[in-house]
Amino acid sequence: REYQAKVWDYLWANDCRKAYLVWHRRAGKDLFCFQYLISRAMIDVGNYWYLLPQQNQVRRAIWEGITSKGFRYLDMIPQEAIYKISNNEMKVILRNPNNPDEPGSIISFLGGDRYDTLVGAGIKGCIISEHALQRPNLYDLAIEPMLNESGGWVIFNTTPRGENHAYDMFKFIENE
Numbered sequence: 802r803e804y805q806a807k808v809w810d811y812l813w814a815n816d817c818r819k820a821y822l823v824w825h826r827r828a829g830k831d832l833f834c835f836q837y838l839i840s841r842a843m844i845d846v847g848n849y850w851y852l853l854p855q856q857n858q859v860r861r862a863i864w865e866g867i868t869s870k871g872f873r874y875l876d877m878i879p880q881e882a883i884y885k886i887s888n889n890e891m892k893v894i895l896r897n898p899n900n901p902d903e904p905g906s907i908i909s910f911l912g913g914d915r916y917d918t919l920v921g922a923g924i925k926g927c928i929i930s931e932h933a934l935q936r937p938n939l940y941d942l943a944i945e946p947m948l949n950e951s952g953g954w955v956i957f958n959t960t961p962r963g964e965n966h967a968y969d970m971f972k973f974i975e976n977e
Contacts, residue, residue, distance in 0.1 A: 805833050812837065812956075818948075821932075821974045822958040830958040832868060834928040837956065839878055842895055842906035847925030847951070849908045850944075854934040856912030862930075864891050864910050916943040925953040932959040933967035940970070 804824075812820060824830050835851065842849045853859045866874040875886070878893060884904045885894040897905035911919065913929070916939045924947050929935060940955070948955055957974075959967050 802829060805829060809833070809837065816954075818952075818954045819974050819977065820954075820956045821971050822956065823961055823971060824958065826960050830960075831862060831866070831930055832874070834930060834956055834958055835863060835874055836877060838908065838926060838928050841926050841954075842908055843882055843898060845925060846897060846899075846905045847907075847953070848922055849906060850919075850924050850927045851908065851910045851930065852913045852928065852935070852939075852944075853910075853930045854912065854936075855914045858931075859891060859910045859912055864888075913939045919943045920946075923947055923951050925951050927953070927955045929955060929957045930959075932957040932970065933962035933965055934959075935967075937966035 808820075808822065811817070822830055822834070838849055838851060851859070851863060853862060863874050868874070875893070878895075882895050883893060884896045886892070887894075891910040893908045895905045895908070897903040906925075913919075913935045916936055920943050924944075927944055927948065929940060929944065940957075944955060947953070957967070957970060961968075
């Protein structure tokens with residue numbers, strides 16, 4: 802989609818550390834963000850997280866997700882790039898781009914509902930999907946300190962849902 806292509810090009814050209822996508826329902830937020838995260842993880846080895854508001858949403862929407870055209874999200878990861886998949890933990894371990902016989906980036910699909918269990922890991926990149934439905938202090942308390950340490954990046958995506966914490970974050974990033 803044209804609006805997605807413009808954002809994709811901008812993110813890659815500017816190596817953005819924070820981005821905020823406010824797109825309507827069915828605009829392709831998660832598919833876009835999933836593909837962006839996979840692309841980054843294939844290039845730069847590290848830990849990457851994909852967060853939806855609740856763990857069971859991640860399994861339904863992404864891990865077992867199928868697009869309207871019948872493509873599974875996980876099948877969009879090139880098979881030759883996959884080192885190992887853990888269905889129980891909802892993790893994909895990619896091959897190391899410098900040594901394909903070794904593990905590389907780890908992509909974890911998580912829920913933000915228990916953000917206190919997320920602290921402590923070092924992450925290079927994170928998608929916070931449906932930010933308006935996430936716990937309000939998820940980013941400040943759990944994600945931001947790790948990204949500051951690693952110099953990592955975050956993309957928030959959401960559908961507008963009034964003037965709440967997501968609206969405040971959008972305004973903050975817009976003025977940065």
